Amino acid sequence: MSIVSRLALIALGSNEESVWGDARETVQKSMLAVGQLSEQSAKFSGLFTTPAFPAGAGPDFVNAAMAIFTKLSPADLLDQLHRIEADAGRIRTRRWGQRTLDIDLIAIADDVQPDAATHAYWRDLSLDDQQAMMPTELILPHPRLQDRAFVLIPLMDVAPDWDHPLLDLSVAQMCAALPSAAQADVVRLDGANTP
16 A cells, blocks of 8 residues: 655744854755655745744744645654754754744644544643643644644645644634734745745
């Protein structure tokens, strides 16, 4: 039986200089590297600036999103994304701090991992608990996807019709449900070239 290529949604961000340059250059070069993992033409969002999360955690981020097509398992794809982060000089020190490069696997097709109950547990955690706790296993879709304008707004460029398998909402619907202040924080970088 042949393995079918499936849609994977990726979020990228940087707010610190890397071996590849400033935050914008780092995101652009990482998008090229992630695009090499795709079985067919990758889709690239524009670039956006976003305040660091949580507020005061560092300089503004440059964010982007991609849709790629992969035959890799979620774990293998995540390993490849971590390799790209390491190539850019990413060192994992603390959660939600400044970073040279952050590449998150947001979703693969309609996969739910490890299961719906575990996903609901992490999705419903308070902000304080999110900062204090970290899952030890891959959770798909990303459990905070529906809350994050800096992920959803770039995803609008590449996969507005993708449906969350547990929330039964499209990227466009989740984006529209965000508070207007959160949407306003994500600003498209004019003239920013993506691959």
